[in-house]
Amino acid sequence: MTISDKKVMIVDDSKFWRMVLQSVFAKLGVKQIVVAEDGMKGIETALRELPDIIITDYNMPGISGLQMCLYLRSIPAFKNAGIVVLTGSDDVINEFWAEHSGANKFISKLLPKEALESELERFVSNDYSTSKTKEAFYVTNIYDVLEQKMRTEILNREILSLIEYARDELYVIQKFKNFLEFFSRFTGLAFMLLSPVEGRIYNFGLPLGKTVSKERLLRHLEKPIEPSDWSYFGNFGSEFNVDGLETVVVKYQENEIGLIAYEGASDKWSVSKVLNEASESIALLFNTLNSFRELKVASAVDGLTGLFNKKELLRFLEETHNLAKFNRTIYYVAMFDVDNFKKVNDTYGHLVGDEVLKAVAAILKEEIAGKGIAGRYGGEEFCLVITKAANNDEVVEMIERILERVRNTQFPHGKCTVSCGVVSSEGYESPTEVIKAADDLLYISKKTGKDKASYMFLPKNREINQVLRREQT
Incomplete structure (x- = not known):
């Protein structure tokens, strides 16, 4: 011009x-x-x-x-x-x-x-x-300007008020979803938040599968942050595509930190205007959620293996136990120990030992995905808390698959194996009793040849103690 x-x-x-x-x-x-x-x-x-x-x-x-x-x-x-x-x-x-x-x-x-x-x-x-x-111009006089400014201030104040609840990300996302639904109805709505430690997708009605959701949403970003891990919340379907998906990229200081995606909006104009007017507040909210997530992960994750640390593992175990008692359900605990690990450290050094621990941890994390959590209990000892298993057979299949994968993995120094003890929570009054029973069974596996798992899904302390006494005599 x-x-x-x-x-x-x-x-x-x-x-x-x-x-x-x-x-x-x-x-x-x-x-x-x-x-x-x-x-x-x-x-x-x-x-x-x-x-x-x-x-x-x-x-x-x-x-x-x-x-x-x-x-x-x-x-x-x-x-x-x-x-x-x-x-x-x-x-x-x-x-x-x-x-x-x-x-x-x-x-x-x-x-x-x-x-x-x-x-x-x-x-x-x-x-x-x-x-x-028309999209850029929707006021006609000074009074419309004043009203628009007031609307924008109210929208931003409402979104920023959610920051005080940033420790509870699921609650914040749910409230933000409810806020958007004041302006439009949706057939599907999803939020993606990205931080280096973890990407999270919250799905409310998009019929896509988990992997497809991630891939489809990431397409709308130019230079997204690459998280080291992913979590999924909500109900995911099995579709590979959706028609008319609208997306809004959330940026904070030029970094792409999230995405809002929706389909079937009853009032596209209103929701687009709200997301545009409140873009800076939304960016600040998403950045705050990411910061809290990074702090939470830093305090809950073992620095070497990337699994949950002992403190977070025991906290999760206690919550799981209380919930299981309330709902009258059961869960499983599996304790693992790397066989002959001291010899690996003494012979090849601690750096090689660390690589062994990281490789075992990666296998545990992959196998437990979507069914519970994996944690490093201490040293070369690991723990799985299995909360979503259909029956005992499914647990046995998972444990045996882990043993087989470790057995067939080529580690820096050569071959390696693990021993395991597995119990169900049924019949135990406290999470401490459950984890002790699994640890006792792990001891039996170590003493009876290693590279194996010992199972007792309806254990009694006296029965375990009897077995231990027989092994010791």
């Missing part, structure tokens, strides 16, 4: 300065010049005429030049418009408000005429323009 094609608006309560500025822009070849006598009329004229360049005095009766900038910048149509604020000798401008006013440039009226003309010519030559599309 050339200078002659641009529309310039001059806002100044001084008739003298309006005439001076009109003369300057006419000399520069600007053919479309509109004027306003104060800030209120400036906003009304801008809404009606949609100028590409706005030159406004700073100090005017009623609404100042800075206030007018703030109003206009709150409207998407004026996002890329060029705004200059002219200052007089008596104007004292706070640097903070000047920086956040939305003005592109401040120019002093005290400059010599030639210098002022030169500054304005350079400015108007830049690529500034106002959008004329």
Whole structure:
């Protein structure tokens, strides 16, 4: 767009300065010049005429030049418009408000005429323009601007209020979903949050499978963060595609930290407008959730293996036990120990030993995925808490598969095996008793040949003690 094609608006309560500025822009070849006598009329004229360049005095009766900038910048149509604020000798401008006013440039009226003309010519030559599309322009007068500003403040305040609950991410996501449903109904809605330690997908109605959901959502990002692990929440289907999926990328400081995806919105215009107006608050909310997740993972995960540490493992075990008692269900605990691990460390060094632990941990993590958690209990000892197994046979199959995979893995030093003890929670009053029973069975496996698992799904302490006494005699 050339200078002659641009529309310039001059806002100044001084008739003298309006005439001076009109003369300057006419000399520069600007053919479309509109004027306003104060800030209120400036906003009304801008809404009606949609100028590409706005030159406004700073100090005017009623609404100042800075206030007018703030109003206009709150409207998407004026996002890329060029705004200059002219200052007089008596104007004292706070640097903070000047920086956040939305003005592109401040120019002093005290400059010599030639210098002022030169500054304005350079400015108007830049690529500034106002959008004329309906999507970017949805207010018609100053009262609509004020109402829109109020709406935006309320939307942002509502979203930012969720930050205080950031420790409970599922609760926050559920509340955010409910918030969006005030503006539109959806046939499907999903949220993806990305941090280096973990990616999370919350699905509310999209019929996609877990892996397909991840792949499909990641397509809409240019340079997404690559999490080391993924978690999925909600009900996932088996479809490979959905029609009419709308997505909004969530960015924080230019980093893509999340995505909002939806289909079948009953009011696309409203939900799109809400997500646009509250984009900065949504980004701050998502970033806060990611930060809390990183802190949580850092405090709960073993640094070497990436499995849960003993403290988090025991916390989960206690919660699982209490829930099982309340629901009258059972769970399983499997204790593992790397066979002859001291010999590996003594012969090949601790670095090789660490690689062995990491490889075993990776196998445990893969096998337990979606069925419970894996943790490092201490040293070369690991623990599985299996919460989603259909029956004893399924547990046995999983444990034997783990033993086989470890047995057939090529470690840095060669071959390696693990021993295991497995119990169900049935008949035990406390999680401590369950884990002790599994540890006792692990001891039996170690003493009776290693590279094997010992099972007792309806164990009694006295029965285990009898077996232990026989092994010791």
